[in-house]
Amino acid sequence: MQSNTNFDGKSHAFARNIYGTTKGRIRLAVLQQDLDALLATLPDRPLRILDAGGGFGPLSQPLAALGHQVVLCDLSAEMLALAKQQVSEQGLLGQFEFIQAPIQSLRVAALGQFDLILCHAVLEWVAEQAALLASLEALLKEEGHLSLMFYNRDGLLYHSLVMGHFDYVYADLVKKRRQKLTPNWPCRPKEVAGWLADLGLVINSRSGVRVLHDYMVDKQFRLEHAEEVIAMELAHARLEPFMHLGRYIHLVAHKPRLFNCAAKQRHTTRAHTD
Structure with a gap:
């Protein structure tokens, strides 16, 4: 059974409250920094990219502008309409395919596999998280990369402790009243890393x-000095121990070639028998 969250009726509030703030600018800046680092290691050719649960495509639009081909999938018709409008205004419609569907319904037989999959701020809105990751792995080419950002339960717990929200902590981080834009299923980073390992995916980088x-x-300070705050976020995103405190965690993982995995397994077996 799939239990996903549809943002129809909330799309403009989501775009405004998330991406129209310093918080949203930080999110985009960290993700862009990580993706720029990844792209610098890849062959200089157009990539097939899946933006899974990508909303209006704030990260995939710049990638399309670089010449890459994007399949943008989302449950929300409103989000996709907003994406189409923005993509059209930039003259990038030829770089995009739009699909309104759950990610779990996407099939390799219909779409093929992708060089890069973006899945940002989606996992925490899905009940069956391991199954979603398995769906993404199936759509990923060998030597392809997954850019996965999720709401960090450890960061949520630490923030609640620092702010003195002890009733929330005692309630196991479950609010009495569900907030519309508060994720339903915050993720434990170790658990997510374990799921990726079980799928044979290798984590290349972590950022908070x-x-x-x-x-x-001082909320006024961070508002008045937004550029400095963003610069500090970028400087500390990959540093210990700060990365673990991020409200979101961004992982970049790759899918090794099968023969490399087999060779590694043979090497491990020989090492144990020698």
């Missing part, structure tokens, strides 16, 4: 998103 912003007591 909003490792400082949400812990700054």
Whole structure:
């Protein structure tokens, strides 16, 4: 059974409340920094990219502008309409295919496989998270990469402790009243890493998103000095211990070639028998 969250009726509020704020600018800046680092290691050719649960495509639109081909999938008709409008205004419609469907319904037989899959701020809205990751792995080419960002339960717990929200902590981080834009299923990073390992995916990099912003007591300062705050976020996103405190965690993982995995297994077996 699939249990996904549809943002129809909330799309403009989502775009405004998330991406129209310093928090959203930090998110985009950290993701862009990580994706730029990844793209610098890949062959200089057009990539097939799946933006899974991508909303209006704030990350895939810049990638399309670089010449890559994007399949943008989302449950929300409103989000996709907003994406089409923005993509059309940029003259990028030829770079996009739009699909309104659950990610879990996508099939390799229909779409083929992708060089890069983006799945940002989706996992925490899905009940069956391991199954979603398995669906993404099937759509990923060998030597392809997965850019996965998820709401960090550890960061949520730490923020709640720092802010003195002890009733929330005692309630196991479950609010009495569900907030419309608060994720339903925050993710434990170790659990997510375990699921990826079970699928044979290898994590290349980890970053924290909003490792400082949400812990700054002076809200006026962070508003008036947004550029400095963003610069500090970028400087600390991959550093220990700060990355673990991010409200979101961004992982970049790759899918090794099968023969490399087999060779590694043979090497491990020989090492145990020698």
